[in-house]
Amino acid sequence: MSSWFCPEVLLVLSGVGLILADSFIPEGKKGWIPGAALLFSFVILVFTLGQSGQPMPSSWQNLFLTDGLSSVFKPFFVLCLLGVTVISVRTPMGNEERVRAEWIALPFFPTAGLCLLVSAHDFLAIFVALELVAISLYLLAAFHRTRAASLEAGMKLLVMGGLSTGFLVMGIAWLYAAAGSTEFSKILVEQAGRPATLPLLFAIGLILTGLAFKVAAVPFHAWAPDVYEGAPTSTTAFLAVASKAAGFVLLVRIFGFGAFALDSVAVFYRPVLLTLGIATVTLGTLAALPQRNLKRYLAYSGIAHAGYMLLALGTLGEAGMGTVVGYLWAYLLSTFPVLIFIQEMERIHGSADIRHLEGLGQKDRGVALGLTLCFLSMAGLPPLLGFSAKLSVFATLWSAGEMPGLVVGVVMAVVGLGFYLVPVRAMYWEREADAVPAQRFPSFLVWILLFAGLAQLVLGLQPRPLVRLVERSLAPATTAVSSEN
């Protein structure tokens, strides 16, 4: 019975509870709702950390299983939710004030969807979970109904999301036709040792395309910058970090352990994944160079990071899968604090233009230092965490003998330093102190950023906790039956 207390159920209950509370409590007494949302997401985070590895309810067994990968990533998504809630609470609302509770409660649902997604062991379950995520995100992206940019973002996300879902469903249908099942373990057992049939390869191609949209891999990336820029920042954060990570976890699962972990598939898809990776790193990095808006900038930076992860994934070995897991955590720890900062910057300046960073190094030393460490970590400079992530990508590519990927990765890491230094340069050397208008960021932001910067440094020098996490994520599944006995 106790297994019903899983993060997914708690998340949905909290979301529903917040909306119900909003409907039944009279106007004027709703001030505590944002606080309650923060508390809920924090409690669920603690709970998820404590309960990770606990099996799913036994009646879900055919569709969802708990294994190392899911127990490592459920806390990841709930941590994202906590960050998103912090941003949501700080978002000033205009005419939408009346629906504030929905605004704060909605992110709980896609988080539940993501938690389901990473434990799914059947393509049907994946589809259902993905739709729960996608529909909530369409709503969130278009939430600022009076702002054209937000509506445009919602529309773009809807169209592109619909398209990617279409690819995915089509792929699942072909897969069922080709393999006779949608369950990972059955496909794996059934297809092992056989040459891959053309319909199977086609199905995998369609599914890969659907997921490539989710992780914003070139050439399916075009929606990301526009949607990131137009959507409310909390939604941007969700898309940029949680949704992208979920796409990669799925890729790791199906290509690493699950349905498609077959030699016959690897022969065909290894070059495809590596080519996707090369294209994604190159385009993401080069297109990031001229960006002047921090949200678009992070979108392209995220595309470039997705490329590095695809390169590691493309080696289709255990080392590559572990690298992706570690890289995702490094990406979370360096990108999310910047997104929280962007929200505060938009509050003060009304936009996320990089120009607003000028002189920050003199006015607000703590914020500037934290941001600098995050950006340099994204650039992969030692001794920060991002370096360890890039190092393991390069080491994976070297040991797999993938020289083209390695060369492109290295060259783009250099170009990448060029664009990650743009905000650093703006903060420290662009203008002198007296030319900068006074701007004060709330002290919680200073602490978050300094803490994040410190985390980059400490984990960069001693990545052992992260290594443990990676090792745990590669552990096999624990079934509900065995633990209930």
Place this chain on the structure above:
Amino acid sequence: MTLAWTLLALLVLPLIGVAAICLGAAPRKTALGVSLCNLIPGFLAFGVVLREGELLFGAEASMIREVFPVQFRLGMDGLSMALVGLTLVVTLAAMGVAPAEVKRAKEYYICLLLVGLGGLGAFLSLDLFYFFSFHEVALIPSFLLIGIWGQGDRTGAAWRMTLYLMLGSLVLLVGLIGLVWAAPETARSLDWRMLGETLRANPIPGPQQTWLAALLLVGFGTLVSLVPFHSWAPGGYASAPAPAAMLHAGVLKKFGLYGLLRLALPLTPIGWKELSWLVGILLAGNILYLGFVSLAQRDFRWLLGFSSAMHMGTIFLGLIGGTVLGLGGALLLMVGHGLSAALGFAVAGEIGHRTGTTWMQDLGGLAKRAPKLWFYLMIAGMASIGLPGLANFSGEILIFFGAWSAHPVLVGIAAWGVVLSSVAMLRAIRSISTGPVPSHLAAKEITDLRGAKEVWPMALLTFFLLAIGLVPNLILGPARPVLERILQP
């Protein structure tokens, strides 16, 4: 009592300085005090190395068993001792030369301390992860130092230098990954001493060695401004504020050469021999091409930048000579060049500070108006062109002897390089220090170095240039066993 903690102290003291400045201590005094205090653990560690040959800090090295096997281990032997000593002296002098009144002094001194820390850490680290990381620590502070406090085309210079060095570092990183992966799976280690023993026992196959040596050559070579990867160096040095240029040209550039001595020569000996023709061509490029380019310079800082890059060619000659004599000469010249380049940039900084220009045609009559400054200008110039008695001469002559049997033609080219560098440097000294005082400076009060406060950093560098020049065994004695081990098959 074991003195292993001194190695850690060498790295912790600058960090304490950085923290203190962050918390509000007087920037210049703190930076200077920390650099001075750092001499104490330095001397203690040197004492142990002289007596016992080496000093190690940290747990025993282990094989790679986990996914990320990094261990924080430090060590010093006769070779790293020379470079750590160089770093300590140049850092101290750079802090001494750094101006008391500078905009945003806090950041300025933090950046300088971090650049020095990067050098120290790289020379002390035994783990390749930290060896690489410490060098990179200096990258962003240098970017900011040139960008915020630089002169001339500071923006372009800062970007060029940072991206170039990043490219070199990443090529190097790939080479290091390859080196670690070349060891048999059960005996991989990130500790370069252990890796060295493994690879001696199981040498890498020939063609693979050539590839790895090439990667290391391009990676380290970019950091040392080997032609054709040199173009970041002269402009970067010319634009950097004097203390930053001193640290970079004096200390950080030696990281690449140190890496080649530590890794490329002993671990890929066959590959290095295979590539020696290529290195020969490139180093001839450094000596001849950059030598002629330096003849054409009209700005003293640029001249120093080019001549500094040019001398790297001679050091490379020592590295491909294949004799202990040549390696010893290379090490001597590394130290000597570090000191003389630091002195040169310090003098150039003072000249620029006093006259507002380092264009040589706008200067003149310095010898009469600022005799002390002129004296140190002479020392830096004479050291750079290899006047006997100064450290650079001992280095160059040993390199020539050491490389003669293997590469007589290159020795001839290098000797011709001495002529080129003499012409360039003597012309510069003539136009700066003699002749009439140009009209725009005539009315200006040009003060000489005043009192011990301004003289001591230059005197310190001069003292070591002379001491090492007269007694080269200060460096060569302790380093000799290490260098011999490098060439042993």
